[in-house]
Amino acid sequence: MPIELISGFVGFILTLLVLSYLIGDNPLFRSAVYVFVGVASGYAAVAAWHYVLLPRLFQPLASADPAQLTFVIVPLVLSLTLVTKLSPRIAWLGGFAMALMVGVGAATALSGAVIGTLIPQTRAAMDIVQPGPLGFVPWR
Numbered sequence: 019m020p021i022e023l024i025s026g027f028v029g030f031i032l033t034l035l036v037l038s039y040l041i042g043d044n045p046l047f048r049s050a051v052y053v054f055v056g057v058a059s060g061y062a063a064v065a066a067w068h069y070v071l072l073p074r075l076f077q078p079l080a081s082a083d084p085a086q087l088t089f090v091i092v093p094l095v096l097s098l099t100l101v102t103k104l105s106p107r108i109a110w111l112g113g114f115a116m117a118l119m120v121g122v123g124a125a126t127a128l129s130g131a132v133i134g135t136l137i138p139q140t141r142a143a144m145d146i147v148q149p150g151p152l153g154f155v156p157w158r
Contacts, residue, residue: 032050032053032054035047035049035050036050036051038050074090075090075093075094078090079094096114096115096118097115099111099112099114099115100112100115100116100119103116
């Protein structure tokens with residue numbers, strides 16, 4: 019059997035399982051959701067390993083180049099302190115790394131909102147009142 023036929027059949031079955039939600043929440047629908055979540059989690063783990071961990075952590079550690087090691091040590095230490103959050107006794111060690119993650123995440127979200135939404139809307143509002151061939155001229 020060719021792979022296209024098998025993947026098409028699996029896609030058809032999963033589509034039917036998802037559409038079974040129309041008759042109510044049932045084990046068939048839940049199993050399809052579990053399959054989708056599992057596949058997405060597996061893909062995310064493989065992508066994180068292949069595109070982040072291997073080239074940016076393990077290969078620089080194996081190279082023994084001092085310039086590359088300096089860029090790896092700080093993230094490695096912060097990652098190890100985040101692992102301590104799993105144990106309630108030593109969870110306090112991961113507080114700084116967690117605060118750093120929350121701060122960077124908040125700053126990224128805030129700057130994305132300002133740069134992506136606030137600034138373009140402000141520019142669009144100012145373009146309306148600028149004199150010119152397409153803008154509104156208030157003194158006419």
